[in-house]
Amino acid sequence: MDFFDQLPQAALDFMDGRKLDEVECIVADLSGIARGKAMPAAKFATQKHFYLPNSIFLQSINGDWVDDADAPFTEPDMVLVPDFTTASAAPWTADCTLQVIHDVFDQKGDLMPVAPRNVLKRVVDLYHQQGWDPIVAPEMEFFLVARNTDPNQPIEPPIGRSGRRAAQRQAYSMSAVDEYGPIIDDIYDFAEAQGLEIDGILQEGGAGQIEMNLRHGDPVKLADEMFYFKRLIREAALRHDCFATFMAKPIQDEPGSAMHIHHSVVDLKTGENIFSDADGAETEAFHHFIAGLQNHLASTIAIHAPYVNSYRRYVRDFAAPINLEWGRDNRTTGLRVPISGPEARRIENRLPGMDVNPYLSIAASLACGYLGLMERREPRAEYVGDAYASAEGIPGTLASALDLLQCADQMQEVLGRDFCRTYIQVKRTENDAFLQVISPWEREHLLLNV
Template sequence: MPSKKRVSAPTIEKAARSAKIPPSLSVPRGVKTWKEAADWLRARGIEDIECITPDLAGVPRGKMMPSSKFTSNTSLALPSALYRHTISGDYPEETGNFRYEPRDSDLKLVPDLSTLSVVPWESDPTAQVICDIVGSTGESVPYTPRNVLKNVVSMYRERGWKPVVAPEIEFYLVAMNDDPDYPLHPPKGRSGRSIQGGQGYSIAGINEFDELIDDIYHFSEKQGLEIDTLIHEEGPAQLEINLRHGDPIELADQVFLFKRTIREAALKHGIYATFMAKPMQGQAGSAMHIHQSVVEIETGRNVFSNPDGSASREFFHFIGGMQVYVPKTLVMMAPYVNSYRRLTPDMAAPVNNAWGYDNRTTAFRVPVSDANARRIENRLPGSDANPYLALAASLGCGLLGIMQGLEPSAPTEDTANEGSIDLPRGLLEAVSLLESDPALEDVLSAEFIGLYAGVKRGEFETFMQVISPWEREFLLLNV
């Protein structure tokens, strides 16, 4: 696959020596203890630290403080209502199982020191750390995104397994536009012209934004984030970053930070980076494809393969589970009204729940690989999805298939995108499906499902208050 390789830059070891940082503290990302955290911050002259956590939309929320206060056993708290507002900042009315905490009591931020890294685009020395959320007395909070994913991973661990994932994130670069009534359009590259569509895998298309991409790599290296490859996709100024496979929580953390990193690098060059699923009419949408496999913790053996190299029953049950349950959890992979504009026929996105070998028209593709690397690619999630929730849903659906011994359909040999659409066609239908099956509560929790459904219904009601250009064009003088 053609890729844009990182430009030469000082190695971490050289940078550490030049900054007189001890080798034991030269790692760009993560420490084990609070003592190491204090030394790590002091060695870099860090003045401020951002304590962040993803909300339901995957937006970073949290607090900033001086680094000296961070390491002095300070208690950090956020209101529980933070997980009950919509993407537009509204607070929906209570309905069904969607309820506000009566006292709007505090939730505590618990820093995960393994995620400690610098914030390379800040002018003052600044660090960041991703935080878990617990209740005011330390109790588990099941509805926060990182905890939802952690619960799914723990269910695999109880069986002696560890899921392995590799996300692929597509996004568009667009010219700055401060008026939401006007359509987006591609930015100008180094040639002085706006790049057009049809540039899939074009190295020249990537080179149009060389300096911006160099900053993405530079910012990523400073944070200890690893990019596998970068390509130009089909849309105009649409790029895709592939991440190396690994632990689901670590990879969700990376996607969470990558989105922030890419936006900041783009702003530095006077460009927007957007992860909307469908930012431009008539152009391909942006996906977050997820490659998934499962390995035994003790042996590292791929659970999807038998000793003789053939596909295991767990492999087929995992696919069966995805076919049954992914349509019911699609709202976690396609979370907005705009998401369903991507999931339409003839727009390079699957609109089915079929599977097949090396078949990109199916929702669940099995790439060509040897037995050790046997995996299943979920091609349904959009890049607008919260990575923690998309991974939790995808892995949870596969696990339900294994637990219930679900058999998949026959693999699709030809195109799967002709005929009926086998997925929810809009946000409200998808929300109802999430609430329809009690089995989903076993992996996602009833509390999360009720809260998430209420927020999504609130977002739909906010959307319905907006009159679109289509309505003005075709209804204004005709009805």
């Protein structure tokens, strides 16, 4: 097949000696769900592009459709063009299958502004226009949980190899990781087959909660990898009769799951980190980037915390930041500067939850830093001590977060106004649907008492 010479080596290694049976043509929707179509490999080889309706970006997480007043709901087709650099194995399938992420264009040949991967590319291009190359390193936290087929029942930790349920408050315990070692083994095997690199895996503080660190690199490539990782982790868990969930707060009284993003910026000409000067000291650009996060991050919380459940993670003294303070090696601040040498000086945004669309969350975080670099303002003084005692500074509900994004003119200009308009409409639809649901708490405490 003619496209084989465009495939990454890992994909070629996966197919070595095997006949390619199927190709999955996929894109990420606003929620980060893989949408697309699968086709026989022979059919895929004869086509240069494919079509999907633009309505995939107008669908809420609960399956409702949004009517965009500025674009009547006629469902015109978009043009999908394969990005062969993203071709990756689907090693959990019974046959030899590849996944390929596609670029999304309108019928005039312009990039679709609402497609999450295009939103991230737009922000990265703004950096490139200034002679900068943004670098990110994401962390992924998720829970392994017992199968839950009844949404009315609470989620429980999984049964480990000892026959007992996973225990909480066992952060960094190797024994806790070993409890579900076979799942971890499959995650490693799937990642190797897909050519994805894992920096490390550890036990987090929650029962059955795992953190996985990825190497630093290009934002679009890392977002592609996180998009793939979510799928492969779910598949690995299903092989062992449990679920993997990326909900921000799946279990009551347990910590939530975050997607921390580490940021640095490199000069395209010199290859040097612009956060450090020739003597290794912090630069003005470093402080401007922090100021951008402090001044604009609140307006993007609706992207970093995209569901009503996301705000259950922001609990004081519960392993999640609730503020926009910054500090050196201080995990109580929303913005942390980790210990590093000058060449690796970076800023960690600890606000995003793991339920985010990785393309959009990375784009929004980089957009804040970009605005800071352009505005050249100074951040507030470094916070020393327990920042949980500080003012929270972030919205507490999805509705209030969407209000902030709707009023954020500069942020909409950076992310794209068409994207922001559609995103806000979809998320308001989801929030309205949630408000129609009566919870067990309401029935328990209000039914006979009010």
